[in-house]
Amino acid sequence: GDSVTQTEGQVTVSESKSLIINCTYSATSIAYPNLFWYVRYPGEGLQLLLKVITAGQKGSSRGFEATYNKETTSFHLQKASVQESDSAVYYCALSDRTGFASALTFGSGTKVIVLP
């Protein structure tokens, strides 16, 4: 089946420093899945941060960027300068293209702690 791997369970970074969260995927049901980053702030539900549905394209939102790399099957999330308000849990996810309502397959999440 499909799978998403996030290797870092927790990342601690100082405010104004750069951040990268690694995500790799394996999609057996489809060659080019839709890729997503979701974020969960404390006490809130998951929110869509960004999505990319075309291989080779880059998505961006709230200063975060992620590029769909089909060669390395990766979708790493990056931000050049983090703020304390970026402290949250970030989830990489994929879905197939059988319909916009197909279920999501999630990574295990990366908790980001931004120190003031």
Place this chain on the structure above:
Amino acid sequence: EAAVTQSPRSKVAVTGGKVTLSCHQTNNHDYMYWYRQDTGHGLRLIHYSYVADSTEKGDIPDGYKASRPSQENFSLILELASLSQTAVYFCASMGPEVFFGKGTRLTVV
């Protein structure tokens, strides 16, 4: 504003007891999903539904039932709660965009 509301937000249940988690959406979405999250794991799909009065099994349906009495409401039922079902549960509704509830923290003791 699109919304998915879960209740309760937190619950402690006794082993062998019955637990019902509720989810209500105001997004007019046909698709609704129940996921569970355990520490160190991503969200895993338990059950989903694409129309009222019909539910489908997800990847980890054992020990769970689901009920979709209306488009707006989707419940997850644990007939005999077990310690292994301690987790955080998320409900979602899907249309062109996905909306998640804030989660229900279930502790089975």
